Amino acid sequence: MEPFHTYYGIEWYWFLLVWTIFALGLHIYQVGFIVRLIKLGKEDHRFDSWKQRFKEFLTDWLGQRKVIEDKFAGYAHALIFWGFLMLITDVIDLGTGGLFEDLLTIIMLDGIWNLIVDIGYAMAGIGVLFALYRRLVIRPEKLKNTSIEGSLILLAILGIIITAFIIEAGNMIGDENKLNQWEPIGVLFAKQMNGISTSNLSTIIDLSYWIHMILIGGFLIEIPQTKHSHLIGTVPNVMFQDHNPMGTMLPMQVDENNMAVKSDDLDFDNLTLGVNKFTDFTWRQLSDGWACTECARCQDVCPAYSSGKTLNPMQIIMDLKNYGSEHGSLLLTGKNPDETIVERFNPEAIWACTTCYACVNACPVHIEHVPKLTDTRRHLVMEATEFPEELQNLFNNLERNSNPWGLGAHTRADWTEGLDIKIGEPAEYLFYVGCAGSFDERNKSVSRATAILLKEAGVDFSILGEMETCNGDPARRAGNEFLFQMMAEMNVDNINSLGTLKVITACPHCFHTIGKEYEKYGGKYEVYHHSQILNKLRKEKKLNINDFEHKVTFHDPCYLGRIGGETEAPREALGGNIIEMERHGKNSFCCGGGGARVWMEEDADKRVNEIRAREASETGAECIAVGCPFCMTMMSDGLKTIGDEKPVKDISEILLENLEVKT
Amino acid sequence: MNIAVLIKMVPDTESKLEIVNGKLEESNFKYMVNPYDEFAVEQAVQFKEAVGGKVTLVSLFTDNNTIDTDLRKMIAIGADEVIVLRSKDYRGDKPSTNAEILAKKVKELNADLVLCGVQGIDYYQAATGPMLAQKLDIPNISGVTKLELNDNLITAHRQMEGGIQVIESQMPILISCQKDMTKVRFPALKDIMMSKRKPFENQTVDYEEEADIKQIECTLPPARGGGMIIEGETPEEKVDKLINILKMEAKVL
Numbered sequence: 001m002e003p004f005h006t007y008y009g010i011e012w013y014w015f016l017l018v019w020t021i022f023a024l025g026l027h028i029y030q031v032g033f034i035v036r037l038i039k040l041g042k043e044d045h046r047f048d049s050w051k052q053r054f055k056e057f058l059t060d061w062l063g064q065r066k067v068i069e070d071k072f073a074g075y076a077h078a079l080i081f082w083g084f085l086m087l088i089t090d091v092i093d094l095g096t097g098g099l100f101e102d103l104l105t106i107i108m109l110d111g112i113w114n115l116i117v118d119i120g121y122a123m124a125g126i127g128v129l130f131a132l133y134r135r136l137v138i139r140p141e142k143l144k145n146t147s148i149e150g151s152l153i154l155l156a157i158l159g160i161i162i163t164a165f166i167i168e169a170g171n172m173i174g175d176e177n178k179l180n181q182w183e184p185i186g187v188l189f190a191k192q193m194n195g196i197s198t199s200n201l202s203t204i205i206d207l208s209y210w211i212h213m214i215l216i217g218g219f220l221i222e223i224p225q226t227k228h229s230h231l232i233g234t235v236p237n238v239m240f241q242d243h244n245p246m247g248t249m250l251p252m253q254v255d256e257n258n259m260a261v262k263s264d265d266l267d268f269d270n271l272t273l274g275v276n277k278f279t280d281f282t283w284r285q286l287s288d289g290w291a292c293t294e295c296a297r298c299q300d301v302c303p304a305y306s307s308g309k310t311l312n313p314m315q316i317i318m319d320l321k322n323y324g325s326e327h328g329s330l331l332l333t334g335k336n337p338d339e340t341i342v343e344r345f346n347p348e349a350i351w352a353c354t355t356c357y358a359c360v361n362a363c364p365v366h367i368e369h370v371p372k373l374t375d376t377r378r379h380l381v382m383e384a385t386e387f388p389e390e391l392q393n394l395f396n397n398l399e400r401n402s403n404p405w406g407l408g409a410h411t412r413a414d415w416t417e418g419l420d421i422k423i424g425e426p427a428e429y430l431f432y433v434g435c436a437g438s439f440d441e442r443n444k445s446v447s448r449a450t451a452i453l454l455k456e457a458g459v460d461f462s463i464l465g466e467m468e469t470c471n472g473d474p475a476r477r478a479g480n481e482f483l484f485q486m487m488a489e490m491n492v493d494n495i496n497s498l499g500t501l502k503v504i505t506a507c508p509h510c511f512h513t514i515g516k517e518y519e520k521y522g523g524k525y526e527v528y529h530h531s532q533i534l535n536k537l538r539k540e541k542k543l544n545i546n547d548f549e550h551k552v553t554f555h556d557p558c559y560l561g562r563i564g565g566e567t568e569a570p571r572e573a574l575g576g577n578i579i580e581m582e583r584h585g586k587n588s589f590c591c592g593g594g595g596a597r598v599w600m601e602e603d604a605d606k607r608v609n610e611i612r613a614r615e616a617s618e619t620g621a622e623c624i625a626v627g628c629p630f631c632m633t634m635m636s637d638g639l640k641t642i643g644d645e646k647p648v649k650d651i652s653e654i655l656l657e658n659l660e661v662k663t
Numbered sequence: 664m665n666i667a668v669l670i671k672m673v674p675d676t677e678s679k680l681e682i683v684n685g686k687l688e689e690s691n692f693k694y695m696v697n698p699y700d701e702f703a704v705e706q707a708v709q710f711k712e713a714v715g716g717k718v719t720l721v722s723l724f725t726d727n728n729t730i731d732t733d734l735r736k737m738i739a740i741g742a743d744e745v746i747v748l749r750s751k752d753y754r755g756d757k758p759s760t761n762a763e764i765l766a767k768k769v770k771e772l773n774a775d776l777v778l779c780g781v782q783g784i785d786y787y788q789a790a791t792g793p794m795l796a797q798k799l800d801i802p803n804i805s806g807v808t809k810l811e812l813n814d815n816l817i818t819a820h821r822q823m824e825g826g827i828q829v830i831e832s833q834m835p836i837l838i839s840c841q842k843d844m845t846k847v848r849f850p851a852l853k854d855i856m857m858s859k860r861k862p863f864e865n866q867t868v869d870y871e872e873e874a875d876i877k878q879i880e881c882t883l884p885p886a887r888g889g890g891m892i893i894e895g896e897t898p899e900e901k902v903d904k905l906i907n908i909l910k911m912e913a914k915v916l
Binding site: 266268273381382383384385387392395400401406407408409410411482 | 849
């Protein structure tokens with residue numbers, strides 16, 4: 001029994017044709033609008049390494065690699081997604097009144113096709129039921145305030161699936177019952193429907209068919225308007241994901257070799273510094289808006305959001321999309337609305353980011369939240385000069401004395417007193433001490449411990465002494481890209497003149513910036529975090545260290561673990577039994593100090609470091625090991641505030657304490 | 664309105680202080696704009712923005728240091744021109760001589776208003792400003808915390824012990840600016856870049872010493888002794904120990 005007959009004396013396909021033209025037309029018009037909006041963005045050359053991109057597309061899009069990291073919602077989504085890929089051709093078949101299947105019959109593939117479609121509908125159905133269960137019964141915290149839209153759409157999809165089965169079943173019953181074993185679920189439906197009178201059956205099937213088609217058309221119209229735009233947006237997003245190492249930022253201006261233009265040659269007459277307008281973003285930044293599925297995984301892991309600040313990374317992405325949709329017609333005429341992107345994001349939110357990249361790491365569709373915030377910071381600092389007052393001190397101090405505290409540059413090597421360390425001489429390794437390790441009392445002891453261990457193991461190293469300056473990371477993450485570039489150029493000159501290309505540092509921010517960012521400024525170095533070198537020395541028995549006796553937990557620094565990709569070396573170097581916090585390794589939670597946040601004021605009731613200090617404290621460890629000077633400060637302060645007196649120690653300090661005394 | 668702002672370049676507060684042969688070792692000093700003078704520049708620019716005119720920065724300095732970057736920043740804030748008078752014999756602690764040399768230049772500028780910082784943070788003499796007013800034969804208000812301009816009338820507020828003094832005067836006048844007179848803006852990067860296109864002139868001058876003061880000796884303050892943390896189980900025990908130390912060791916009780 002089929003729905004393909006005349007209705008009110010008119011052939012069925014005329015109705016379908018009108019509806020299809022309407023729905024598809026609206027769909028195409030809206031998608032076109034979005035594409036034109038995204039094309040307003042600036043260039044971002046990502047049309048390279050196609051082989052890698054294609055592979056990533058297969059694993060991340062087709063394979064749902066990051067989606068299924070969430071075991072419940074992720075697999076539910078994957079079932080719906082894979083199911084729809086399998087059943088999608090059925091829409092053509094139903095739209096052509098079965099012509100598609102007739103074609104397949106000729107080449108004898110109709111059976112297997114029917115099976116695939118049937119399983120597809122079943123998978124999608126199971127996925128939808130799981131998703132509905134999650135939304136309506138489990139109701140996780142993050143879904144409590146979302147609109148009912150999500151559930152309605154799921155019900156609509158369920159409608160599409162059930163009606164499809166009814167239509168399938170209708171094919172099998174009627175004048176002559178012929179159960180098609182290639183459609184097992186359809187057969188189940190057919191058996192249930194057996195016994196219904198022919199006229200009723202015909203009505204049910206007709207109704208199902210038209211509900212099915214109306215829902216699909218409605219879905220097409222709805223897709224570009226809601227979060228379901230991700231059905232389209234994720235394709236370019238996944239395909240053109242960032243191939244630079246995580247956390248790397250773009251220079252203000254690059255030459256034809258993609259190297260940073262020297263600060264003296266920057267074309268300030270034509271440069272836009274940072275982002276204030278929609279069109280200041282690159283096309284890839286803009287496409288993020290329409291790729292967002294509002295899954296809120298970024299929100300869940302964001303330290304700023306978790307500590308009650310204005311920033312919610314998901315809101316930033318939705319802001320971008322809503323801004324584009326609301327002002328789209330005006331933007332497409334080349335004009336800009338009065339309200340700027342910075343205003344829409346809200347400066348308070350922009351300054352709350354610790355640039356820990358947890359959001360970027362969590363996003364299943366490769367949305368890049370952090371660059372949106374650091375780009376708007378660039379605008380606020382370099383163009384608008386509207387930024388937290390504390391940062392003015394930071395910038396002045398970096399400019400004058402090349403360290404964030406503004407302490408005399410000539411005292412940078414004072415921590416070495418009595419250690420007999422080579423200063424400014426070539427050696428196998430350069431120990432890049434960093435500002436905290438040079439000037440901050442607590443962290444000086446980390447520099448000393450590291451130096452003593454390196455000497456103990458017979459490593460040939462020197463430091464830059466007064467020639468060393470801050471690597472520029474605080475200035476850069478705070479939006480002062482020009483100051484960063486000046487410091488980067490100076491450091492590259494100094495390190496290159498020394499000629500040492502292997503660098504050891506105890507600061508993950510130096511580790512990241514010198515190792516991954518300086519290349520664009522003419523400095524290509526092999527950079528090691530001290531834990532990597534100490535681990536190597538321990539393995540090679542050049543350092544004889546006993547496993548520590550106390551219970552220790554290790555707090556992964558963002559720029560070493562998640563961003564730097566190194567989570568093993570610090571643990572191996574420490575040895576012994578580490579009690580892990582629930583969030584560790586690449587999923588570690590920021591101490592609150594990154595993104596120059598350590599230099600900014602933080603409301604007493606919204607402190608990130610307290611959250612993390614509690615997590616560390618709850619492990620029952622007797623000592624908290626860190627591998628970053630800012631984590632050292634933030635974790636020590638955090639523990640103090642929550643009234644916990646556990647010591648915070650750097651990896652090198654713990655190793656030095658357990659160094660076997662030579663006999 | 665024609666405004667002249669005097670800028671003193673002073674050693675960075677974090678400079679290394681060393682005394683060699685009874686003299687301060689200055690060769691490694693880095694120099695910066697005297698912080699009080701920054702208030703003067705900001706105030707001058709605010710007046711210029713309100714009523715129009717020109718802001719000229721005048722500085723007197725040695726001939727062997729590069730100070731362009733710091734002075735360019737002052738242009739970026741909104742000043743129009745920089746004139747640096749250079750002499751190899753310049754010293755920061757000769758207010759009378761410095762005022763005389765500066766007076767010659769400022770006279771040429773026909774300034775309606777001369778602004779400077781209340782004192783240089785190198786020698787803290789607070790003398791050059793008033794001396795310059797004397798040599799220019801114009802009135803002077805020192806240590807101003809708030810300044811207002813109404814046509815040709817200047818209203819200045821001065822913070823005094825327990826109150827505020829309000830002074831009115833006609834221009835031309837020399838005003839020396841106290842801390843926090845106004846908030847110095849942070850120049851936008853584009854303004855810093857554009858500052859390179861504004862006039863920046865170095866002029867060599869003779870340094871003829873006036874009847875001036877002479878430094879005989881300089882010493883560094885005695886090094887601070889280390890602190891002491893008193894250990895103890897209870898606050899009472901710690902207090903007892905403290906009293907004992909104050910009595911027996913410090914002998915202040």
